[in-house]
Amino acid sequence: MFKNGMYFGDAALYELIRKLGGQWNDAKERPIVCLLPAKENPNLYWAIPVGNWEHRDEKAKARIMSYLESDTRHIRSCFYHLGKTTTKSIFFISDVIPITDKYIAREYLGYNSQIYIIKNKHLIAELERKLKRILSYEAVKKNYFRQHITDIKTYLLQELE
Numbered sequence: 163m164f165k166n167g168m169y170f171g172d173a174a175l176y177e178l179i180r181k182l183g184g185q186w187n188d189a190k191e192r193p194i195v196c197l198l199p200a201k202e203n204p205n206l207y208w209a210i211p212v213g214n215w216e217h218r219d220e221k222a223k224a225r226i227m228s229y230l231e232s233d234t235r236h237i238r239s240c241f242y243h244l245g246k247t248t249t250k251s252i253f254f255i256s257d258v259i260p261i262t263d264k265y266i267a268r269e270y271l272g273y274n275s276q277i278y279i280i281k282n283k284h285l286i287a288e289l290e291r292k293l294k295r296i297l298s299y300e301a302v303k304k305n306y307f308r309q310h311i312t313d314i315k316t317y318l319l320q321e322l323e
Contacts, residue, residue: 163196163207163263166280168247168270170194171209175265182317184310193270195253195280197289200260200315203322208293209261215250226252237299240292245285248272255292256307260315262322 163169171194179186188211196207218226232239241256272278280286296307304312 163261163266164277164279165199165207166195166197166286168193168195168212168278168280169209170267170270171259171261172265172267175259175261178265178317179259179309179314182310182313184305184314185308193247194259194261195247195289196261197286197293200319202315202319205322206260206262206315206318208297209259210289210293211254211257211259212247213252213254215244215252218252237295240295243285243288243292245280245282245289247280248278253289255289255296257309258293258296258307258311259309260311260318262318264321 170191176186176188190213192211192213194209194211196209198208200206200208215223226242229238229241230244241254243253243255245251245253269277280289297311300306300311
């Protein structure tokens with residue numbers, strides 16, 4: 163995996179999430195951005211699902227905007243981020259999952275038919291800032307988020323040993 167590279171997760175990863183008690187009900191094949199390697203093992207990355215902003219109806223856009231406009235002191239302000247990949251994209255930061263190469267199905271390709279790697283420094287900085295807040299919150303309140311981040315991380319770290 164490349165840092166800031168975009169991929170598609172394998173169905174086995176989403177099955178694993180459910181097997182470990184987490185929720186993953188997204189039926190869409192959604193790209194993920196592998197943003198940061200985990201401190202515990204450089205072969206484990208924190209991956210954020212990404213969606214197309216224009217595929218949202220006005221009600222969904224208004225709901226997401228209410229999170230984005232939240233007081234930055236509240237964790238809910240870190241749940242989403244808007245930015246540009248190959249299209250105007252919504253980053254589902256609170257749906258972050260740990261991932262290893264084993265669970266990558268394929269690369270997300272850009273216009274040049276090469277793996278798409280996010281290079282916008284401002285976008286990366288904001289995604290990392292919000293992701294770190296989510297992970298800090300998770301460290302205090304284990305499995306707070308519906309996908310059970312802590313259980314998935316523990317399982318994948320054991321797989322890597």
